[in-house]
Amino acid sequence: MKFSSYETTIDKFKLHSKNQRGDQAGRMQSFAVCAYLRKTICACLLMVILTLSLGVAVVILTPKIRALKEEGSVERPVEISQNVSNDIQAKYKYLNNMQKSKKFVLxxxxxQWARYRADPKDYGSKEERAFGESIHSNGAHMTASTLLIKPNGCRVPHxxxxANEHGYLATGTAWIGILDAAPFSxxxxxxxxxxxxxxxxxxLHWMKCVGPENCLFILFFTTSEELVTLDVDDVFYATPKDIAAQSLKPKGGIKFINSFKQPKENQAINLPPNLNQLVHKASYTQSCALKVSRYFYNMRASKQYKYPGGIIQWARYTKDQSKMSRNEKIFAKSLNEHMDTVTMATMRIFRRGMRQPHYHFNAHTMGYVLSGSGRVGVVEKKAVNFHIKKGDVFFFPRGTHHYIRNVGKQDLFMVIAFSTNDELQTLDMNIYFKSTADFILAQLFLKxxxxxxxxxxxxxDQDINLP
Structure with missing residues (x-):
């Protein structure tokens, strides 16, 4: 019995030990499961935190990264009220695509205009603003415009x-009137x-298109501030009626003045639909040549300066007037006597021809492309190259090295204005190379x-040359 009890006790102990080992294994397994769950939860939380952090970083850094990538890009969108990019300024300091500018239809x-505006919001694009601010900051004393007048249309007295106004008639026939200073005529x-x-x-002056086709004027005004203009009808309607009646003293007095009704439409370029009922007789007289020559120059019939690669004609003042006609001398004297007038020229560059690199001592340059296409290079602080085509305006500040090359299949034809009422002074690349001592050039260029x-x-002369 003792032996049996002992065995029973041993068996119970073994069973108990086995149960304890089982419970311990179970507990260890439970601990392992809990540890695994804790690690999984922690890993998930860590992933959530990392994901959130990465998302925040992307939100914060993406605009900066994009800005760095786009810095200097010509095509990136920029608000007009902000500073335009350096690349845009580099090109459009010298170029205005005027045919793309705002069209004032009357x-x-x-x-249409290539001009400076005091309020940046008045520009139609960042490119227009870059050009406007360029001519303003350089004190160019020139603004360009195209004026199209329909047949029988009239740019009203104003x-x-x-600013002085200089114009080149590209197409059509116009009749122009000017009220001279005292003695008034x-x-x-x-x-x-x-x-x-x-x-x-x-x-005071006016322009009327008297031919069967549109008149297209290329105009240059001698200011790089905002042009200030006043039309006669605006003055009349702004004047108190009793003052106008007392000044004009018309038959019918103030009743006659009250009969004028101000149109809603801007009358700056006027063409009323009932013109035939209003006008019964029109006389487009021509004043004597001595008076006309003060304001008019037949550049088309003037001397042609021929070069291997093209032709230049001038409307200008020169000190040597020995070969000038009487009318040419009168016009040149008129330009020279007035302040802030311009020298004008037409330049025709033949196919493959080039107006060689040069600069002007005493004038800014502004031009309008009448036909053809070209490549322009400008060297100020750095070189800038761009293409020009019909309707484009270009600008070169005084002293800026520049060239114009014909890259099209037809002649490149331009009208150009230079901001001087004196004799234009120009220096071409081939002249200053040949004029500089060769030992100085050797030292400079290491040759x-x-x-x-x-x-x-x-x-x-090689002003306009060929390859």
Whole structure:
């Protein structure tokens, strides 16, 4: 019995031990499961935290990364009220695509501008603003415009407070009237395509298209501030009626003045639909040549300066007037006597021709492309290259090195204005290379002195040359 009890006790102990080991294993397994769950939860929380952190970082950094990538890009969108990018400024300091600018459409025609605006919101694009601010900051004293007048349309009598006006008639036939300063008299004359007009500051003048086709004027105004203009009808309607009646003293007095009704439409370029009922007789007189020559120049018929690669014609003042006609001398004197007038020219560059690199001592340059296409290079602090086509305006500040090359299949034809009423002073690249001592060039360019003898001298001027 004792032996049996002992065995029973042993068996119970073994069973108990086994149960304990089982419970311990179970507990260890439970602990392992809990540890695994804790690790999984922690890993999930860590992933959530990392994901949130990454998302925050992306939200914060993405605009900065994008800005860095886009910095200097010409095509990235920029608000007009903000500073335009350096690349945009580099090109559009010298170029204005005027045909893309805002078109002011009126009854009798339309106007487009390449100009400075004091309020940045008045610009139509960041490119227009870059050009406007360029001519303003350089003190260019020039603003460009196109004026299209329909047949029978009239740019009504007006004057400009702060600029002389110079124009080139590209198409059509126009009749122009000017009210001279005291002793007061009207000078009127007819202008056809290829001819030049000069309208002094504050001089009352008007233009009427008298031919069967549109008149297209390329205009240059001698200011790089905002142009200030006043039309006669605006003055009349702004004047108190009793003051107008007392001044004009018409038959019927103030009753006659009250009969004028101000139209809703802007009358700057006027073409009323009932014009035939209003006008019964029109006389487009031509004043005597001596009076007309003060304001008019037949550049189309002037001397052609021919070069291997093109032709230039001038409307300008020069000190040597020995070969000028009487009318040319009168016009040149008129330009020289007025302040802030411009020298004008037409330049035709033949196919593959180039107006070679040069600069002007005493004038800013502004031009309008009438036909063809070209490549322009400008060197100020750095080189900028761009293409020009019909309707584009270009600007080169005084002293800026530049060239124009014909890259099209037809002649490149331009009208150009230079901001001087004196003789234009220009220096071409081939002239200053040939004029500089070869030992100075050798020292400058690190080439042997005799190498510069390869640059030839020419009997004819190379202002516009060919390859």
């Amino acid at each position: 009854q009798g025609g339309e106007v 004057w400009h407070f702060n 009207v000078t009127s004359y007819n202008v056809t395509a290829g001819q030049v007009i000069f309208l002094p500051r504050a001089t 042997k002195q005799e190498e510069f003898r390869k640059i030839p001298s020419f009997k004819e």
